[in-house]
Amino acid sequence: MRMEFLQRSFWAATQQCGAAEGPCPESCQDSDLDCFIVDNNGFILISERPQEVGRFLGEVxxxxxxxxxSMGVFSQVTMYDYxxxxxxPTHHHSASQPLVSPISALLTATRWLVNELLLLLLEWRAWGSWRGDHGAEAKTVFHHSHKHKKQDLLQPCDTAYPVFVHQTAVREANGTVECRACQKSFVMQQVPSSNLLLLVTDRTCDCSIFPSVLREAEEVKYILWGSMTSAHNASVKCSRMRSQKLRRRPDxxxxxxxxxxxxxCGGASDTSASLPLLLLPLWAWVLLSQLLR
Structure with missing residues (x-):
């Protein structure tokens, strides 16, 4: 089923209240209403604005x-990505260190000068024959790729992120959200025989005072020692360190x-040319000349 057909069917269904009542006095196509079809994890499947499809409802x-x-319609569950x-982590050195020791400042300047000379030599070898805009463009691409590689250094880790799950016992709900100068009313109803939910909200009330609910992953920091550290946390850290080691070259x-x-091993110096293979082109040339006569 195509998404366009599903959206058209949804908008048509929201305009019909029943066989006896006929068309509804209000529908999802009204300018003062927002209608969403979301799944049981809160991701938008149908919206009046196409750019919102596929996003989490908390972001919108x-x-x-x-x-x-707060009403218990959704519950938050923490999931882990191992x-x-x-x-x-970036380790920032103290800003007073170069001022204390002049040798440190001299070493830093020498290291910078050597890096610049090596970079200049590499650029001259790679693009010395280029002229005009091609050389400038290649230099820009090189600097961008070099900077991009330095920023993309990653290492294995564990992250935790929230997942929101609909409580199937709650099939219908309605209420209001207290904003500063207005109340935002909403209605939620589960679509029969599916894991989809229909949400209708008031668009005219501005509730921007509430922050967006995001599903951002955070790195799990394991702490071995400390007054608030449990034995379970320490055992998990040791287990993760044994099974997840950083790759590095041998010392x-x-x-x-x-x-x-x-x-x-070796023996490449004893390799000699094969005499039949060397004479094969000569024999082929003689045979070909005899056939062409």
Whole structure:
């Protein structure tokens, strides 16, 4: 079923109240109403604004989701991602360190000068033959890619993020949200034989004082020691450190192994050209010349 057909069917259904009543006095196409079809996790499937489809309802209407959570229509569950990637923590050095030691400032300047010289040499080798706009464009691309690679350094981590689940026991609900100068009324009803919910809210009331309800993931920080740390937290941290180690190169280089026989390796210097293969093109040329006579 295409999304356009589903939306048309939904708008047509909201305009009919029943066989006896006929058309409804109010419908989702009214300018003072907002209608949403969301799933049991709060993601928008149908909206009057196409840019809202696929987004979480809390990002669009934080006041409505906050009220639904307080009424028990939705419940918040914390989920964990044990295969996430996070940015490593940045360690900022003290600003007074270069002032205390002149040697530190000299080393920093020397390191910067060497980096600039190496970068200049690399650019000259790679794009020395280019002229005009091509060289400038290539230089810009190089700087952008170099900066992008430095910013994309990630490491494995654990993250926690909230998930909102509809309580199936609550099939219908209605209420109001107290905003500053108005009350925002809403109605919720479950679509029969599905996990979808119909939400109708008042568009005229401004409830921007409520923040958006986001589903942002946060890195889980495991602490081994401390007065508030439990034994379970410490055991989980140790288990995660054993199973999730950062990849790095060996500290030492192993060029040989005691059980390895050096005579079994190499032998490329003993390779010689095959005489039949060298004479094969000559024979083919002689045979071809004889056939063409």
């Amino acid at each position: 209407d934080g006041a409505l989701v906050t009220q639904l959570l 295969q996430a990637m996070c940015r490593p 030492t280089c192993h060029a040989f192994h005691p059980e390895e026989n050096a005579q079994d």
